[in-house]
Amino acid sequence: MQTENSEYAPRRSRRLTSRFVRWANRALSLNMVLSFLFLYLPILILVVFSFNDSRLAARWEGFTLDWYRSLLTSRSILSSAKNTLIVAVTSTIIATGLGTMTAIAMERFRFPFRRIYDGLLYIPIVTPEIVTGVSLLAFFSLTFNAINSAFHLTGDSAFRSGLITITLTHVAFNIAFVSVVVRSSLKDFRRSLEDAAQDLGANEWVTFRRITLPLIMPGIIAGALLAFTLSLDNFVITYFVTGPGATTLPIEVFGRVRRSISPEINAISTIMLIISSIFVLASQILQRRK
């Protein structure tokens, strides 16, 4: 519905012009309504049918909470939820620290090859996840084979992919995302505040602790929230760097989704949607406060 260029509006006729404007506005509203239906109707139906009392088909048979109850007793769901949380918390803490440090270096220092670092930080954001996934699979496999054969490690003592490789990988892409968010908050505030502090005798460290850090705190927290959700939700890269026994929630869900549709998947999906929505709202409120 490309309204703006689809009709020629005569130059001088007022009446025709206002009719064109009315028509264009209607088309724009219709496009908006249809777009939001397109974005939200599937999710809405998914949520509604997580309460449906029928295992087989997507036809409404009555209300039940059974599927949520069965999630709570499913060992595979609970253990993968635990794994997901461990990875998300650990990788968020490390990535928020390193991402913030990188952001400060990029915004407050001048140094050679700064442009190259700039490009480096965008690589995790623009590389298709599937390529990252398979190349990390090859990389970890080669590294672990080399270490294991050098130290004659076999069986349980041998290095292999698992929660640690997942965490390392999530840190890598989250450093990039956190640094983008923190850099924008460093760009936003007035440098004169830092200059004033230093004119009043504060050294760089004190200026940072007392002025810069409090001012960019909302940005850091927003970055951490973003990192946390990205880690919770990541499927593609995780799928390729995971190992036996290290199942995260998205991987567990993928295994089930691939087989068929079931109300249990609807229930776990609903919970995951609610959790991410809470995080978006929190991060949006934080970013708006600045």
Next chain:
Amino acid sequence: MTVTKRRRGVLGTLLTPGAIWIVLLYIVPSLLIVVYSFLTKKLGGGVIWEVSLDSYTKLFGYNPGALILNDFVIIFLRTFWWGILTVLTCLFIGYPLAFYVTQQKPATRNLLLLLIIIPFWTNFLVRIYAWKFLLGNNGFINSTILSGLGLRRIPLINTPFAVLIGLIYGALPFMVLPLYASMERFNYSFVEAAQDLGAGYFRVFTRIFFPLTIPGVATGCILVFILAIGDFVVPTVLGGGKVAMVANLLSLQFGNAFDWPFGSAIGVVFILLLMIGIVYYILSEIRKEA
């Protein structure tokens, strides 16, 4: 600013950990894939360290049974063609949508923006599962709508249609947000000036509004294109492996087919094509401006 020794130490501490992390987990694995693509396949996964061009001849060479193009080239062409279709559809829906949002009062605008941002953050796998729930053979459309109307079930899932819907669904917010950002910056006094000079709506749009929002269009198109052609979840969940894209081919080589050098060659060619596409696009933009 003179870089003192202490300042240099601080800079190094800030910058090094993040840079090493990204180099180790993004740059080194990418280079490894390039090396692997010239090695010999080892049965059961991995490589034999003998130089070979087999992977590239397999990818581009004649393959018996195919008429003109071999299956791999067809998958590449299909992936890029669907990427283009996704970009065009998202632009067609997203441009008027972004325009509509910019025209609203601040409160409405923020609400609509939030509704566009939420899908950005929520689990992609879950949102694509929502479409499987709608389109599946026992899904909502077949079980509730069509059988409710007394119509026969139709196969919707595992078709190119389902995959395209999924790609568009996933990518739409990534088109709208950059478009919105460029339209918000637009200075409406240009429109008044043009209208005072006698330009109609069509001319105002094609000569003034659209050209000034091209940076947003370019960013949106590049983002959507990268996202669509690298997608693994959509062709797997909604295509069921029956309508494969490059990501399926990649995953297959590192998974069941166990031909790592061939998988690496696919990854290398894919990234090269992507880079050539983007560089070409940027160059043509620069030439247009010059």
